[in-house]
Amino acid sequence: MSSHTFDQNLTGRKTKRRFASYANIRTMFFRQASAYLFLLPALIVFIVFAWMPIVQSIQMSFQDVRLGQEATWVGLDNFALMLKDPAFEIAWKNSLEFTLWSLLIGFLFPVMIAILVREMRFAKGFFRIVYFLPTVVPIAIAVIIWRFIYDPDGGVLNEILAQVGIGRQLWLQDAKLAKPALVAVMTWAGFGTTALIYIASLQDVSQELYEAAELDGATPFQRIQHVSLPHLYPVMSLMFVLQIIAVVQVFTEPFLLTNGGPGRETLTPAMHIYNRAFIRLDMGYASAWSVTMIVVLLVFSLFYRLVNSRLTSDS
Amino acid sequence: MxxxxxxxxxxxxxxxxxxxxxxxxxxxxxxxxxxxxxxxxxxxxxxxxxxxxxxxxxxxxxxxxxxxxxEAWQRFDMARLFGNSFVIVGVGVFLRLTISAAAAFSLSKLKPIAGQFITYGFLLTLMIPPIAYFVPLYMTISKLPLLDISLLNTYWGLWLPYSVDAFSIFVLKTFFDRIPVDLTDSARVDGANPLQMLIHIIMPLSRSILVVLAVLAFVGLWKDFLLPYLVLTDPRSQPITVRLFYLADDYSVNLQMAASFIALLPPLVIAIMLQREMKIGLTLGGVKG
Known part of the structure; x- marks a missing residue:
């Protein structure tokens, strides 16, 4: 009964409001104008420095663009050229290997760290802050330090390994070691942030779950396996995707630490884009690579969404 | 327990x-x-x-x-390099937060027509790898459309691209959405214009999240390398990350290390002093995907 009168009231008010808005079309207009006035700065910078460049990147991939010259349409020439470029296979193969190395070294490691830090009864904050400190270090500065750590002559890493009888290695010059050596620097720089995210997620595990598991006779390792890890799976799957997306785009580390070398062992697609655009000044060709990268990453995230929704709807 | x-x-x-x-x-x-x-x-x-x-x-x-x-401090002219970095990053953070807060406020409280559509447009930029449109971005900076001005070797060439940040807009909009409409409505009834609403009601309530985003932006922009490296070719105006890397090779290793350590101090000090904000910010970043 009371809800009925309430509804009547509501519709009555609604019609009244509609009449009011017809009368106040001027206020409406000014309200919209002020809304767009506040949006305007963001719209301008997004149009000029994000949306237009994104569109231009796609447009330029079908054009011959060189500095100081009029752009001409060349159809799919840039893409045909790209597929014939020996660097294409090398760069994407490197990208794949970088991804595998980074997952191998850096995917489960932060999970383990987070589970253990969560377990600490003291100094939790100390570990958290120590692990994420490298996150704030500019790569260009980290590189100055790391290339001296890796230095084959007198570098501290070789000296430490010499103590346990491992011979001198050319970390960044050895075709076999350059990739894992770079990934080690990237892991050093990034694992703390990921661990922080896992720790935050572990805070939500209710303590009763651990108690219940314990009462059921689960050993501590079984409790990790059946309580902690399942709780982390959704975040882990997201981190897995974000890590791959980040590694595929990697530029600054190989650019500054190895400049793609030895040979082309650490040449990444992003570095090739840079080289073609800013050294050879062939912007159109570089854009074909850019578009390829956009497509690869979009297809990858769509594939992930698909698999993920299949998996979650199954369970 | x-x-x-x-x-x-x-x-x-x-x-x-x-x-x-x-x-x-x-x-x-x-x-x-x-x-x-x-x-x-x-x-x-x-x-x-x-x-x-x-x-x-x-x-x-x-x-x-x-x-x-x-010696490292003097030879690398680090006072100037720090000064450059602080100007670039300081103004960059300020512009980014001001522009993002204004946009988020509009999208959340002023209900612009097509607001949803614009929000998607902002978020779209988070899905495109920045390196993939870096080349046309550089061309835009070197010759602005319509105005035909080159921003190369000016700090505007960094400040303006730095203010593009869909993540800040998204986080702020989500935060503003949780501020009760009653607050802004009653202010409107009292005759406050939107700018007064933003400055006197929304901003004070959002101080915590603004600090989080400012810390995150500070660290992120301080780390940036490629854009300042290409936009600022004049050594006198370069930030510390760019200049130090290129100077390093000309000096002995012990001086390189001393200079690197000095250069690490500002972000480290900020990270340690504002660790609570850093922590919140970095975990925010984890859920943005």
């Missing part, structure tokens, strides 16, 4: 103690390895220029050469 997968009772048993100590040792070892590059840069910066290449494992300098740090 606080517990993890280990219960507090188990931790008092011998095997519990054993595993717990093992975990502490492991975490300490990782902590030492994590901190090692900082420590190594600091002590190497204190060594003499021949001592640094003496073989063998000698972590600590025989006689600390504190004057290396003075």
């Amino acid at each position: 606080e517990r993890g997968f280990f219960s507090n009772v188990e931790l008092r048993t011998p095997s519990g103690r054993f595993y717990y100590s093992l975990a502490v040792l492991f975490l300490l070892l990782v902590a030492i390895i994590t901190l090692f590059p900082f420590f190594f840069a600091f002590t190497s910066g204190l060594k003499g220029s021949t001592e640094i290449f003496a073989g063998g494992l000698n972590m600590l300098p025989q006689v600390p050469q504190w004057q290396n740090y003075v």
Whole structure:
């Protein structure tokens, strides 16, 4: 009964409001104008420095663009050229290997760290802050330090390994070691942030779950396996995707630490884009690579969404 | 009581103690390895220029050469480099937050027509890898459309692209959405215009999230390399990250290390002093995907 009168009231008010808005079309207009006035700065910078460049990147991939010259349409020439470029296979193969190395070294490691830090009864904050400190270090500065750590002559890493009888290695010059050596620097720089995210997620595990598991006779390792890890799976799957997306785009580390070398062992697609655009000044060709990268990453995230929704709807 | 997968009772048993100590040792070892590059840069910066290449494992300098740090500071002209970095990053953070807050406020409280559509447009930029449109971005900076002005070798060439940040807009909009409409409505009834609403009601309520985003933006922009490297070719205006990397090779390794260590201090100090904000910010970043 009371809800009925309430509804009547509501519709009555609604019609009244509609009449009011017809009368106040001027206020409406000014309200919209002020809304767009506040949006305007963001719209301008997004149009000029994000949306237009994104569109231009796609447009330029079908054009011959060189500095100081009029752009001409060349159809799919840039893409045909790209597929014939020996660097294409090398760069994407490197990208794949970088991804595998980074997952191998850096995917489960932060999970383990987070589970253990969560377990600490003291100094939790100390570990958290120590692990994420490298996150704030500019790569260009980290590189100055790391290339001296890796230095084959007198570098501290070789000296430490010499103590346990491992011979001198050319970390960044050895075709076999350059990739894992770079990934080690990237892991050093990034694992703390990921661990922080896992720790935050572990805070939500209710303590009763651990108690219940314990009462059921689960050993501590079984409790990790059946309580902690399942709780982390959704975040882990997201981190897995974000890590791959980040590694595929990697530029600054190989650019500054190895400049793609030895040979082309650490040449990444992003570095090739840079080289073609800013050294050879062939912007159109570089854009074909850019578009390829956009497509690869979009297809990858769509594939992930698909698999993920299949998996979650199954369970 | 606080517990993890280990219960507090188990931790008092011998095997519990054993595993717990093992975990502490492991975490300490990782902590030492994590901190090692900082420590190594600091002590190497204190060594003499021949001592640094003496073989063998000698972590600590025989006689600390504190004057290396003075020399590095002067030779690399670090006062100027820090000044440049602070101007670039400071204004960059300010512009980014101002523009993002205004946009988020409009999208959340002023209900612009097509607001949803514009929000998607902003978020779209988070899905495109920045390196993939870096080339046309650089061309835009070197010749602005319509105006035909080049922003190369000006700080505007960094400040304006730095203010593009869909993540800040998204986080702020989500935050503003939770501020009750009653507050803004009653202010409107009292005759406040939108600008007054933003400054006197929304901003004070959002101070915490604004600090989080400012810290995150500060660290992110301080780290940036490629854009300032290409936009600022004049050595006198370059930020510390760019200039130091290119100067480094011309000086002896101990000076390089001393300069690197000095250069690391501002972001490290900020991260340690504002660790609560950093923590919130970095975990925010984890859920944005």
